[in-house]
Amino acid sequence: MAASGFPVAAPIGLVRSAAEDPALSAWLGRVDQLVDAACRRWDLDKVAALPAQYSVVLEVRQPDGAPAVLKVIPPDDFAALEVPALRAYDGESSPRLLAYDETLDAALLERVGPARPLSHLPDDEATRVLATVMRRLWTVPASRLQPPNRLSDWATQRPAIMRSRAGGRPGLVPPDLLDQATEILRCWDSSVDDVILHGDLHHANVLSSDRCGWVAIDPCGRIGHREADVAAMLRNPWGAELDVERLRARNERRLDILRAMLDLDLDRCRQWAFANSLDLAIWSAVSGRPDDFDHLFAVALSLRE
Known part of the structure; x- marks a missing residue:
């Protein structure tokens, strides 16, 4: 299952920011490897890219077939803010945090549906x-x-x-x-x-x-x-x-x-x-x-x- 699927396209917001940020540019250069590592870590299948501005977000399928969302977050201040907030909310009017790997800055989240904005x-x-x-x-x-x-x-x-x-x-x-x-x-x-x-x-x-x-x-x-x-x-x-x-x-x-x-x-x-x-x-x-x-x-x- 691990890294099957497709290459990751970086959101335009990340691409714009990377033009002014060498560290972010370097991160984007290896984001495919981070996504594949997260898929191996949790035995996920990639399903589809999801809209995002400043992170890489994919719909994935878990080993039991259940849908989920994989989010790989750039190494900035907001990465240190999102996961603690999701843990604190614990599904109260927010997606449930299913797993988190700090070494990859990758979060596995509940797939919200029907997800109309x-x-x-x-x-x-x-x-x-x-x-x-x-x-x-x-x-x-x-x-x-x-x-x-x-x-x-x-x-x-x-x-x-x-x-x-x-x-x-x-x-x-x-x-x-x-x-x-x-x-x-x-x-x-x-x-x-x-x-x-x-x-x-x-x-x-x-x-x-x-x-x-x-x-x-x-x-x-x-x-x-x-x-x-x-x-x-x-x-x-x-x-x-x-x-x-x-x-x-x-x-x-x-x-x-x-x-x-x-x-x-x-x-x-x-x-x-x-x-x-x-x-x-x-x-x-x-x-x-x-x-x-x-x-x-x-x-x-x-x-x-």
Whole structure:
């Protein structure tokens, strides 16, 4: 069974990032071997490639014929965040982690079905589903996330990184926007009410599931304020809208739904989403992704208070 199937095609997001990252480029050069090693490790048959942006994901068949998903994750910060989050969630509104090999950065996951993304739903309905999934994920005790990575620790590192990146591209973002975003991140704190945050909860990362209705995939688990988990959904679906006023109107409607369902502090939601979107916009610009920069910068402007 082991390595039967087909060669692996790297997702476009990985290929773009590898152009600026020699370590990632080297990893891509051996990803076929990593996939084959994982298939041998768990006696899997490759079935089909699955859509992905920043990892290699395949549908596979286990020795008993049951379907599963093999995910091989590049060696970066997010590899250290996803598996602990999946372990903590333990199938609560997320795919079950069936096995993990740290030497290969390969995870064997439950195959979610029918796996329709939220993007096919009307916007208000999709927002209500996202709120429901958030509420379920937030019930998982924060003590189950090990190691207990804290969003506040990560946030305090971002201002220096943002300023360094923006400094190499004069005129990329207005100085007052950069000052406002970095101050929000510098002062972002933690509290006893913090929860395990998914970290990338948006329309393409929530899939329909026969087991529990909807599940959230690709978590980047950190412990922090609930309001920070809203940012990803406010900047998605990706590239669908670039007009700042229309983005603002859409996101205010979404925030009203979230406040009614989840009792969130909307000012904190906007602050984190603004700062996080500007951080990602700057990263996109220096990584050679001008379309992503345009989208993220428009989102940041729409959220600025």
